Amino acid sequence: MLNCWEAALGAAVSIPVFLFVAAPYIRRYVAGGRCARIIIACRDIAKAEAAASEIRAETGNQQVIVKKLDLADTKSIREFAEKFLAEEKELHILINNAGVMLCPYSKTADGFEMHLGVNHLGHFLLTFLLLERLKQSAPARIVNVSSLAHHGGRIRFHDLQGTKVTANALHPGSVYSELVRHSSVMSWLWKIFSFFLKTPSEGAQTSIYCAVAEELDSVTGQYFSDCQPAYVSPRGRDDETAKKLWSVSCELLGIQWD
Numbered sequence: 001m002l003n004c005w006e007a008a009l010g011a012a013v014s015i016p017v018f019l020f021v022a023a024p025y026i027r028r029y030v031a032g033g034r035c036a037r038i039i040i041a042c043r044d045i046a047k048a049e050a051a052a053s054e055i056r057a058e059t060g061n062q063q064v065i066v067k068k069l070d071l072a073d074t075k076s077i078r079e080f081a082e083k084f085l086a087e088e089k090e091l092h093i094l095i096n097n098a099g100v101m102l103c104p105y106s107k108t109a110d111g112f113e114m115h116l117g118v119n120h121l122g123h124f125l126l127t128f129l130l131l132e133r134l135k136q137s138a139p140a141r142i143v144n145v146s147s148l149a150h151h152g153g154r155i156r157f158h159d160l161q162g163t164k165v166t167a168n169a170l171h172p173g174s175v176y177s178e179l180v181r182h183s184s185v186m187s188w189l190w191k192i193f194s195f196f197l198k199t200p201s202e203g204a205q206t207s208i209y210c211a212v213a214e215e216l217d218s219v220t221g222q223y224f225s226d227c228q229p230a231y232v233s234p235r236g237r238d239d240e241t242a243k244k245l246w247s248v249s250c251e252l253l254g255i256q257w258d
Ligand SMILES: NC(=O)c1ccc[n+]([C@@H]2O[C@H](COP(=O)([O-])OP(=O)(O)OC[C@H]3O[C@@H](n4cnc5c(N)ncnc54)[C@H](OP(=O)(O)O)[C@@H]3O)[C@@H](O)[C@H]2O)c1
Pocket: 022, 023, 024, 025, 041, 042, 043, 044, 047, 069, 070, 071, 072, 073, 097, 098, 099, 100, 101, 118, 145, 146, 147, 148, 149, 171, 172, 173, 174, 175, 176, 177, 178, 179, 180
């Protein structure tokens, strides 16, 4: 499986710009395309720099760059996007990967509840701000790291057909990462059952698949798990819910996105 993915990463060498939002582990495994310019967008610069220098040392690719991005602050998102658009002429793959889980009740800088603000609104605004550059760089892909947990919640897809920019979502699996850090019960369970969980490397495979697999060139609006199409819950497929979420998101962020 990994060998197969090494080959797939080889195919990514022609991707000049590769923007990757957060998650130190996945970054490590996606960044192997030697000629790809990879931007790691992170809130913790020291942590991101450590991951970036590891990637540079392992792959020899010096085009692995760290930029500050706090998805819990729309000002930071706008600043990041402004600089990105000024400095980068192309963007081929946007992986919206950052996420929080079970964190204590808290609010983003703009007063949104933290899970809503980071997991949804932050990525929503970032994608909105970068969409034109993705369209100009087409073929391009948006990869949204979602979760099996959507079966108990909501998910939205947006039809970007006709723009040659695809947007897909995925469940990475149950991964032994830092996601459960805010819950001691979950952290304990994660440790006990770590043997049954995916390693971060394994958890990255579906993200990489969605980002570079040639057979997905024109596939959009799909949901994947274990590198194959997966079942979406009825609520996740509900058009009315999706439309409502879309308009509420625009309203909260003060943007117009039709
Ligand atoms: N692990 C699982 O079993 C599992 C299952 C289903 C879905 N997922 C999804 O997979 C994705 C990756 O999660 P993970 O398992 O790799 O967890 P993780 O190790 O906790 O990684 C989450 C990443 O999001 C970043 N992040 C959090 N808040 C941010 C903010 N305000 N601005 C910028 N970055 C922020 C974190 O940055 P710091 O490094 O600075 O903390 C971290 O790098 C998430 O979307 C998660 O919902 C994971």
